[in-house]
Amino acid sequence: MDAALQSMTQWNGPQTQLWRDALEQVEQDTDTIARSPRNLFTRVLSSDWSTGHKWSALAACVALVIVVGAIMLPATGKARRSAQVSPKVFASIDTPSTARHEQSPEWFAGLDRDFLGSGGNESMFLMPSYAGLPALASTQDHIHGTERLVERKVTIQLEVENARQAYLKARSLVSEASGEFVQGGRIDQQSDQPRADLVLRVRADRLEEVLMALREIGEVKNEQVQAADVTDQMFDIEARLKNERQIEAELQQLLESRPNDKLEDILRVRHELGEVRQQIERLEASRSNLSQLVNLATVTVLVVQESVEEEPEPEPEELGLWGQFKTDLGDGLRTGVESLLGFFVWLAEVIVAGIPAWILLTIISVFLWRAYRRSNPKPLAV
Amino acid sequence: MAASNQTTDRELLTRFANGEREGLGELARRYENRLLGLARGLLGGSSTLAEEAVQEVWVKVIRSAGSFEGRSEVWTWLYRITVNTSRDLMRRQRVRNRSAHAPSYDANEISEDNDASGDMHGDSGDAAGAGDSLGFDESIRAAVRALAIDKREALMLSVHAELTDEQAAEVLAIPLGTFKSRVRAAKTTLRRTLAVEIQS
Numbered sequence: 028m029d030a031a032l033q034s035m036t037q038w039n040g041p042q043t044q045l046w047r048d049a050l051e052q053v054e055q056d057t058d059t060i061a062r063s064p065r066n067l068f069t070r071v072l073s074s075d076w077s078t079g080h081k082w083s084a085l086a087a088c089v090a091l092v093i094v095v096g097a098i099m100l101p102a103t104g105k106a107r108r109s110a111q112v113s114p115k116v117f118a119s120i121d122t123p124s125t126a127r128h129e130q131s132p133e134w135f136a137g138l139d140r141d142f143l144g145s146g147g148n149e150s151m152f153l154m155p156s157y158a159g160l161p162a163l164a165s166t167q168d169h170i171h172g173t174e175r176l177v178e179r180k181v182t183i184q185l186e187v188e189n190a191r192q193a194y195l196k197a198r199s200l201v202s203e204a205s206g207e208f209v210q211g212g213r214i215d216q217q218s219d220q221p222r223a224d225l226v227l228r229v230r231a232d233r234l235e236e237v238l239m240a241l242r243e244i245g246e247v248k249n250e251q252v253q254a255a256d257v258t259d260q261m262f263d264i265e266a267r268l269k270n271e272r273q274i275e276a277e278l279q280q281l282l283e284s285r286p287n288d289k290l291e292d293i294l295r296v297r298h299e300l301g302e303v304r305q306q307i308e309r310l311e312a313s314r315s316n317l318s319q320l321v322n323l324a325t326v327t328v329l330v331v332q333e334s335v336e337e338e339p340e341p342e343p344e345e346l347g348l349w350g351q352f353k354t355d356l357g358d359g360l361r362t363g364v365e366s367l368l369g370f371f372v373w374l375a376e377v378i379v380a381g382i383p384a385w386i387l388l389t390i391i392s393v394f395l396w397r398a399y400r401r402s403n404p405k406p407l408a409v
Numbered sequence: 410m411a412a413s414n415q416t417t418d419r420e421l422l423t424r425f426a427n428g429e430r431e432g433l434g435e436l437a438r439r440y441e442n443r444l445l446g447l448a449r450g451l452l453g454g455s456s457t458l459a460e461e462a463v464q465e466v467w468v469k470v471i472r473s474a475g476s477f478e479g480r481s482e483v484w485t486w487l488y489r490i491t492v493n494t495s496r497d498l499m500r501r502q503r504v505r506n507r508s509a510h511a512p513s514y515d516a517n518e519i520s521e522d523n524d525a526s527g528d529m530h531g532d533s534g535d536a537a538g539a540g541d542s543l544g545f546d547e548s549i550r551a552a553v554r555a556l557a558i559d560k561r562e563a564l565m566l567s568v569h570a571e572l573t574d575e576q577a578a579e580v581l582a583i584p585l586g587t588f589k590s591r592v593r594a595a596k597t598t599l600r601r602t603l604a605v606e607i608q609s
Binding site: 028029031032033034035036037038040042043044045046047048049050052053401402403404406407408409 | 430433434436437441442443445446447449450454456459460463464465466467468470471472473486489490492493496500545546549550553557558559562564565568569570580581582596599600603
């Protein structure tokens with residue numbers, strides 16, 4: 028085996044002059060490189076270039092990287108900063124008062140559905156508000172000698188220091204002894220801006236007095252009044268009631284006057300009489316309800332607690348060109364440093380959090396590297 | 410090695426670097442056959458590839474003769490260039506064969522070099538004996554080619570008649586102990602491979 032191996036490393040072939048071929052090849056290559064447009068690049072890579080030139084090229088590359096980095100880093104930082112600031116800007120535009128106004132319709136509508144029930148009228152919130160309120164003491168107005176029946180609804184919005192206290196004060200204005208009552212109420216202290224609302228039913232002749240008391244609880248932000256004339260409705264009910272009663276009397280009389288008629292006829296008359304009586308009861312209930320509406324005015328009180336006004340940010344002073352430059356320079360520098368710190372923090376996080384992965388990767392890399400080196404050994408230093 | 414000649418290798422190289430072609434010619438006369446032998450061994454017994462490799466070695470010598478700093482002997486330098494060039498050539502050949510879907514570059518080269526191998530063993534007796542010897546040589550070549558590159562290099566340098574173990578270790582820039590252990594491992598692997606082949 029040794030002899031066979033030795034014979035592999037012995038040259039018994041023809042005498043060669045490979046060095047001459049090599050010389051010719053180098054001469055040809057030199058000519059080609061000299062004419063090639065890649066000459067400069069080849070010279071840079073080859074050892075023909077002096078070490079000084081190589082260092083100059085390297086220094087130029089480093090300088091280029093620094094210049095590009097110096098330009099890019101603050102720009103990147105600024106972009107990031109503006110991206111961070113933008114949401115704040117939009118948030119500040121959405122002031123508490125605006126937000127409140129935007130929420131108010133829903134709040135009011137919900138209240139309307141909850142407490143006003145069938146008696147509520149959404150259109151009342153669409154009516155233009157006015158500061159002065161006409162005298163509402165008399166519910167039964169006299170117009171041209173005719174007694175008018177009027178239903179009153181008032182909505183008053185108050186801004187107070189303490190929503191809960193205001194709520195309790197408003198409740199206490201109702202005099203239950205005289206038939207008045209609180210139709211509904213709720214208080215919300217969970218949100219950023221506590222609020223309360225309640226619906227009071229007060230005697231029409233006391234409406235002005237109650238409103239005056241409410242105005243003293245807090246600052247009136249909005250006050251709306253709606254008056255609905257129900258005289259015609261009442262006349263209509265009265266007329267229909269009168270008519271039904273007359274029919275009832277006639278049917279009653281018919282039953283009493285003809286006791287010997289056929290049973291079928293008698294039963295039919297009784298059935299008719301029952302329906303008429305039901306109708307009379309319904310009309311009486313409507314009349315009672317209507318008269319209650321006229322006698323008791325509906326007062327909806329909306330209480331909103333004052334929000335703590337934030338100190339407005341001082342307007343930036345007008346800066347000159349130099350001042351602006353200094354500010355921008357400072358900002359840029361600060362942003363650059365912040366970005367750099369952020370990068371290092373991120374790097375540290377990646378390094379620390381990924382320790383198990385790094386260990387695994389290192390082991391795999393070492394194995395792969397050794398396998399690679401085994402098949403592709405490092406060139407020997409010459 | 411060649412330091413005992415009238416003109417030292419370094420002087421010849423300096424003369425060539427100064428523009429005297431004959432300096433390189435003299436160096437080639439001293440080393441070309443040895444380098445061809447080593448390259449042939451490293452390249453799995455292929456004479457064609459060995460010639461290609463050695464021509465490339467001379468090209469490198471020509472290009473870097475001026476920058477030779479003399480930190481090592483000229484012969485060490487030449488051997489190292491030969492080892493590096495053989496590695497590159499093997500890699501290139503492997504890529505070339507892969508892209509051509511050829512089974513192995515060595516298989517092609519073996520048939521090409523059978524005659525040369527026959528010449529080397531021309532004194533091995535009758536035709537049947539020559540045939541057996543040729544078969545054994547091919548088996549050895551195949552087993553050498555199957556060795557890991559570091560073991561193959563160590564083995565080839567150790568059997569190269571011109572070098573001692575110390576010199577071979579110096580060429581590979583590894584400690585003598587490492588060199589010997591690689592040679593030992595290479596021979597063990599070789600024997601095992603050949604034994605399996607003979608049994609089969």
